Amino acid sequence: MLLKMTPFLIALLLNSAPVTAAPVAPPSMPDLVEKTLPGVVNISSTTVVNYEVFGMDEFLRFWGIPQERKHTSLGSGLLIDKDGYVITNNHVVDQATEVLVTLLDKRQFRARIVGKDQKIDIALLQIQDEKRRVPSDLLPVPLGNSDAVRIAEPVFAVGNPFGLQHTVTMGIISAKNRTIGQGPFDNFLQTDASINPGNSGGPLFDMKGEVIGINTVIYSRTGQSGGLGFAIPVNEAKEMIPDLKRYGRVPRPWLGLLAERMTPQIQVYYRLSVDKGVLVYNIVQNAPADDAGLKQGDIITALNGTAVAEPNDLERALAKHRPSDSVKLSIRRGLRKLELKVKLEELPKLDRVHQGII
Incomplete structure (x- = not known):
């Protein structure tokens, strides 16, 4: 018995899209x-x-x-x-x-x-090599522009998951500027390309074959890929390369204080004058903040005019400066508004300072 095809049914079949579990590679993908x-x-x-x-x-x-x-x-x-x-x-x-x-x-x-x-x-x-010479026939990968990446853009990752060398997986950019609690500089690209232990440090490519991210973290309850992978934007890595070559590190300034985010609850409990800002609760002796006259209980509201609402805001604003720079802190001390000039110094090695110090 033949099925009679009505115009409605034909239109329905033509407009029905197949459901796929992963992005389909373009014809040029193997060459890329x-x-x-x-x-x-x-x-x-x-x-x-x-x-x-x-x-x-x-x-x-x-x-x-x-x-x-x-x-x-x-x-x-x-x-x-x-x-x-x-x-x-x-x-x-x-x-x-x-x-x-x-x-x-x-x-x-x-x-x-x-x-x-x-x-x-x-x-x-x-x-x-064994004679301390750089091999002459290396083929580096081009570094792209992670700022230009768009959500839903197709990408592919290459790495060494579980020791399986040069494994290639595909996905899309699921989100940008992700904060996942790794630290104050969280700014990850999120992807659903399969990333597993061993992929760390490997590249995330766009469809031009340019590196847009450095695969770093996965979110998983099993320790294996759950479709939530996170990559450091390559532009951040590019900014750091000159310092890493010259100093072996990235010289970062510090204030030398421990702080927490102001909340309305803290304001009411301590009868403070503002409910937004960064509340200083400890200061390292002889650190830049101490030398500038900052005190416990001060509330930092801005750095060089940039408003700060939590410690991560303050640390990110601070990272835009170099050690030996001077910055202006806007603070509230009781009912008074003050501005303090702080001469920055380089952050000591992290094993010598308290965790969470700014």
């Missing part, structure tokens, strides 16, 4: 990926961990039980120029005693850590 793969590297870092058991040191030494163990972690990275410089995440190589980089053609090189930044989670490496 093939061009990018040589610029993506796999990273293996070794860290020596010392185990100390109270009261057991002599026993362990007597029986020859090692108190040092090597821990190996895997990650990804990307070649950014023919001088052998590689960008990856800081957590991939943090405290590593040895870093090995493997290229697409299976050649392996030792890498030196040129510089790293814990705040943004970026590290810069340089690969060298």
Whole structure:
């Protein structure tokens, strides 16, 4: 029996779109990926961990039980120029005693850590051969413009998930400027391209084959991809490269204070004069804030005229300046409005300051 096709049914069939679980690759996708793969590297870092058991040191030494163990972690990275410089995440190589980089053609090189930044989670490496020379036939990947990325734009990730070298996955940009509680500089690109342990430090590409992000974090209840991956915008990494090459770090200024966000509840409880701003509750002795005359209980409302409503706002505004710059803090002290000039200094190493210090 033949089914009679009415005009309505024909229109319905023609307008019905198939449901797909993932973006469909354009015809040129294999060629595009093939061009990018040589610029993506796999990273293996070794860290020596010392185990100390109270009261057991002599026993362990007597029986020859090692108190040092090597821990190996895997990650990804990307070649950014023919001088052998590689960008990856800081957590991939943090405290590593040895870093090995493997290229697409299976050649392996030792890498030196040129510089790293814990705040943004970026590290810069340089690969060298046994004679400490940079290989001459490297194929770096182009760095794009992450500011121009649009939500729903198709992207693909390349990396080393679970040690599976140069794995390619596709998705879209799900969101921009994501804050996920990693720190004051959260500004992630969110993607549903499959990202797993081992992808850290690897590139997120647009459909021009340009790097727009550095894959860094996943949100998952299982430790595997749940369609919520987060990448550092490549523009942030590009801004840091000159400092990492020159200083081995990103010189950041600090005020030397601990603070919390003002709320109406805090205002009522302490009978304060304003309900918005950054409430200072501790100050490091001889730090820039202390030298400028800041006191516990002061409420910072602006830095150089830029309003701040919470500690992250203050730290982001501060990061736009260099150590040795001077800034103006607008504060409320009781019923008085004050402006203090602060001479900035470089933030000490993070292992020497209290967590959360600004």
